[in-house]
Amino acid sequence: MKLIINGNEEHHEVEHLAELLERLEHTASSVATAVNGAFVPASQRAAHRLKEDDVVEILAPMQGG
């Protein structure tokens, strides 16, 4: 399915958000996720089903002022 991941169009055959993170090699990292502008806690990623054209944001700790 087509997904917009961090602003980029990508195609992945996955069912749930947790599976997508694993596919993108985020499993061991500290990230926060949102789908279509809504925060998806880590505890809900395995149950969060993705669908075509979902907008996924994967955020990590970064420098900030």
Place this chain on the structure above:
Amino acid sequence: MQIAGVELQSRLWLGTARYPSPAILADSIRAARTDLVTVSLRRESGRDRAGQDFWAMIRALPVKVLPNTAGCYSVKEAVTTAHMAREVFGTPWIKLEVIRDPDTLFPDVFALTEAARILCEEGFVVFPYTTPDLSVAERLLDAGCPLLMPLGAPIGSGMGLNDPFALRTLRARFPEVALVVDAGIGRPSHAAAALEMGYDAVLLNTAVALAGDPVAMAGAFADAVQAGRTAYTAEPMPVRDMAAASTPMLGKAWLE
């Protein structure tokens, strides 16, 4: 000083952005003698480890982290970012920034107070980046913010304390509230002036990160903050409009 029951040793809080390198950032944090740094959340791909490496470095330092909602232009954006930050950083502390104008990066005070109300009700400890305006300050405190962080000047401008009258007014009106000047500080003298005024701390980033020698500048800011605080507690002399001779006239010779 204490914020929401947590003791902080340093009155100099440091941002972590725009440094020439991670090593210089780490050395600057040490030279600043700070125990609080600000951080953010930004996009990262799984193969790009920059964010994870940064987080590992920060966690190895003896500092607390204050996540920010930098770049948020709406209540929804700021609240969602705060939720995400709480999960990643493991803290309910949030430096709340809700911006309206992209040139000045001044707060949207209406959205700011609404977002502050929502987040305080959810148990966040909200550090609001605000204007030095009494009405906004009262609303933020009513919303549950335990402190106020009025700007000195536009973010990254280095101009210093553009409206010392407004800052002094806030200090006088809220003597029991922790006040921290956030944004626009450019030189250690600006930081010293804020502390001399009775402000409890300053938060700065660009003034150190873009200095010719960030590590030396971080040390200079640490010294300036300490000097300003000492000066404040030592009760500076009152200001006069006219001169008052410091050398006594008694005993002066007549030499006409």
